[in-house]
Each structure stands twice: as structure tokens, then as C-alpha cells.
């Protein structure tokens with residue numbers, strides 16, 4: 001059977017996307033998902049996303065990491081699937097959809113998608129770092145000379161060494177001259193550095209505010225693959241109305257046979 005797929009990227013975090021409203025995709029096939037994501041033997045991507053029907057909202061997002069296993073929330077994937085739903089004509093400029101961590105509101109204007117993230121109440125302190133869940137678990141650590149920092153080696157060491165089998169995504173941050181922050185992320189489930197991680201960017205913005213590194217509630221973040229903006233409200237340590245905003249684009253369409 002032939003399946004049409006689309007490739008999307010959000011600040012360089014790339015995804016193979018299927019319209020699975022007819023439920024044809026064999027989503028329990030971990031090795032199939034992993035082989036589609038493989039950059040040498042497949043299409044190549046950081047993850048695979050299914051757009052499915054949902055009774056109560058506009059659509060459902062099902063996200064798999066490139067290892068073939070279902071992941072926790074993906075912020076860039078969430079932005080990309082909004083662009084995909086718009087392309088398919090399922091939504092207009094505003095939407096509410098369901099993902100693994102609950103409901104998400106979003107809006108799209110040209111190539112720019114603004115995605116509401118889950119509220120965050122708990123930011124815990126680790127040695128040299130903060131840890132929080134923005135839909136996915138994130139370790140946030142300030143470093144010097146981020147450009148030459150060995151993200152893969154240090155990320156892998158912390159991911160397994162500190163967080164064990166379940167793991168965490170690991171973000172390294174440095175404040176830049178314009179007052180915003182540069183970020184590089186080692187992603188669990190991809191087990192490598194990716195060019196951008198949306199839930200990671202969100203975690204960094206909240207963490208930097210929490211630490212007093214910025215007083216602004218609109219925080220520009222520069223990932224390797226592009227710029228994102230995080231805005232939020234904060235009251236007594238509760239972060240709400242968190243929005244992740246940036247470009248999400250369709251790259252190509254193709255056909256897979258299996």
C-alpha cells in the first residue's frame with residue numbers, strides 16, 4: 001500500500017507527518033517508525049507525527065521520537081501539526097487540539113504558529129541546573145562558550161547518568177548580548193543534539209525568569225535552527241498562558257510503500 005507523507009520543520013526540528021484520520025498507519029510498529037525517521041535508510045527526521053480525528057477537538061496529535069517510540073509533548077511538532085492541519089483545511093487561523101499532555105490552543109498567521117503550552121507549577125533545583133516539565137521533562141543548565149560546548153557528550157552523560165532509563169531532555173543555555181538566550185539541546189528519544197526543541201526552549205525561558213536572569217515575560221530564544229519567542233504570565237510561582245511562537249514550514253511531500 002502507498003502512503004502519502006509530508007515533511008515539516010520548525011526551526012530545524014524536522015518531522016514526517018501523516019494524515020491518519022482513516023487510522024491506516026501501523027503505529028505500534030516501532031521499527032517501521034524508526035526506519036522512516038532514519039536519515040540514511042529512510043526519509044530522515046527527528047520524529048514522526050500522526051494527525052488523527054478527535055471527537056471533542058479539531059484533531060489529535062500523536063508524536064513519536066526518531067527511536068520509534070511514542071514521546072511526551074513536542075513543542076515544535078505541535079507547531080508543525082497546526083500548520084499541517086491548516087494546509088489540510090481542517091482548521092482556519094485558530095484551533096484547539098489534543099496531545100499527550102492535554103489540550104492546546106494555537107493560532108497560525110502565515111508561517112508563524114503560536115502554541116499554548118501546559119501550565120508549569122514546579123521548577124526544581126538540581127546541582128548546577130533546574131528541572132521542570134513543560135509537557136516533556138527538561139534539565140536546564142547555564143554554560144559558558146555554548147558554541148564550542150560538547151552537547152552530545154555532556155547531554156548523553158546527564159540524560160543517562162542523572163535521569164536513568166526514563167531520562168530527560170538536556171538543555172544548555174547562555175545569555176546573549178541582546179538579553180535573550182542561546183540554547184542547544186540533547187533530545188531524549190532522538191539521543192542526539194537537535195537543531196531546536198520547543199518544549200526545551202519553553203523550559204529555558206521559564207527557568208531564566210525563575211533564576212532572575214531576565215525580568216521580561218516575553219523571552220527571545222535562539223536555537224541552532226532558528227529563533228523562537230516564549231511569553232507567559234507568572235503568579236506565585238505558577239506559570240500560565242505560556243505561548244511558544246515561531247516558524248513552522250512544509251518542506252516536501254512524498255510517498256512511502258510498506
Ligand SMILES: N[C@H](CCC[C@H](N)C(=O)O)C(=O)O
Nearest residue numbers: 071072074075076197198199
Ligand atoms: N522536539 C520536541 C521535544 C520532544 C520531547 C522528546 N524528545 C521526549 O522527551 O519524548 C520539542 O520540540 O519539544
